[in-house]
Every structure is written in structure tokens, then in C-alpha cells.
Amino acid sequence: MATNLDIYPLESKIKLVCADHGNAADMLLEILHAVQAFNRYIPESAYQIIADCLNLSRAEVYGVVTFYHDFRQKPPAKKIVKLCQSEACQSMGSVQLKADIEKGLNSDVAIETIYCLGNCALAPSALVDGQIYGRLDADQLSALIGGTA
Template identity: 40%
Template sequence: MNHADRIRDILDLFGPGPGQDQLLPVLHALQDQLGYVPPESVDLIAQGFNLSRAEVHGVVTFYHFFRTTPPARCTVQICRAESCQSMGSDALLAHAEGRLGCGLHQHSLDGAFALEPVYCLGQCATSPTIMINNAVHARVTPARFDALLASATEAV
């Protein structure tokens, strides 16, 4: 099934001529299925909601949650909140950048990894905290980071 068919199927789930209050749920559903919101989907979504392309594009680009490019196979998020920084997340970030070969908001050259900041994972008592592919890990040292990364890449 191609992207256009999936987009139409998602729009159909929300009924004929979904209300504008359903735009975010449709975008979330699309990203859940495809991993991102393809730029070519904006036309179909705009038509389905009777909106302009600019209005849909504005929503997609306003919310940092939505991606417009395919995601990496493995997403690493490092907490940048004060508690984690005070417990060594800056050093952990530097280690991660070296291991992954990319900085924050970037993908590794092979596209396998993405490194993203996150601002509080709610694990302040067990800082520093990271998330790898939606799994939270606390009290992460550089050595533990390497082990978690190796485990995560085996699972992918």
C-alpha cells in the first residue's frame, strides 16, 4: 500500500469531511503508521479537511513532535533538564555524540541513529536519564550507554 492509500484510509477512519478538530489526531495516526508525515501527504490532508496546504503545513511544522523525514532506526534522547545536567548528562551527551557520530537534532551518516534532546523524563531522582526507542533508562554512565546502545541496535 502506498502513502496516498494509507493517508486516504486514515482520513476515512475519521469520517467523511472530518472536522478541523481532528487534524492533529489524523497527523498523529499518519506518523504512527509511517513514522513521519511525508511532505506529499499535505495536499491530500488539506483536501480532506477543506484547508489550504499552508494551513496543514503550518500545523505540521509548528509541533516539534511531527517529523517530515523518515525516522532513524534508533532514536536516542538525552535529558537536558537541570537535574540530569547536574548529574552528568553534559558529559554523557558528549560521549553519545562521539559514539553516534552526530550532534543533537542530527542523524548519523548511515541514518541508523538520531540524537535528540528531551526536557525531563520524570526520573530526576535517578539522573542522568535517557530514552532509546521509547524505553527510559536511568543512572546512565558512558559505559552503560554503550551497553544499552548495543542492546538496542540488536533489537532493531
């Protein structure tokens, strides 16, 4: 990102992100990733702003936001733990691990399903705050969630 966004209101931030990507329609996914990076989700107000910048329809922008699993339409929990539920992690108990860890979690933490982190030889794996962790058991996962790992 070429510009320091922190001091700008949301609408301006979004326009700057679009401009930083040349207002190019084919950069829509990159733009949405950038917006989500500072806003944690794509607010409804963003659709028309982005559509105007990229010369797309509001429906087209909405269509892309809703198609891809990464883009959130609502503010997420403070901490998101993406626990892999693909076959290799399943073979090492990730389904039960998810069920166990979900018990007694407060609303600050969300356990989400992700399909494959490419760490299949060290299953079960999870993605937390941009880092991938392997060979996880319930204790280590709890520690990660509690931020004490």
C-alpha cells in the same frame, strides 16, 4: 486504528487515517502521530492529502507539522535516542553524557535532545523505542544503542 493499513499505498493509508479520526480538523495532531507511526516521518505529499480530508489549507497542515518538535519532515535514523537535557538531568551530567555518546556514532543512530521525561529523581534519563530509561551512564547508554541492554 480500525483498519489494517499494511497493504495500502501511502496516499490511501493517509486518507484512511484521516477517516478513522472522523476527518475532524481538531484531530490533526492525532492524525500526524498516526501517520508518523507507520511512516516514521511526515512526507511533503501528505500535507495536501490531509488538508483535503480535513478541509484545511495546505499551509495550515504544514504549519502544524513544523510547529511541534515531535513531527519529522525527513526520514530519521534507524535508531533514535532522545536524551533529556532539562535541568534535573543537567544536574546529573546529561550534557556531558550527550557529548560523549555522540562521538563515533554511525548514521544509523541519532541522539536527539528532549526536554523532560518526568523521571527527574532518576536522572539522567532517555527515551528509546517508546521506553524510558533512568540512572543512565555512558556504558548503559551504549548498550541501549547497541541493542544489547
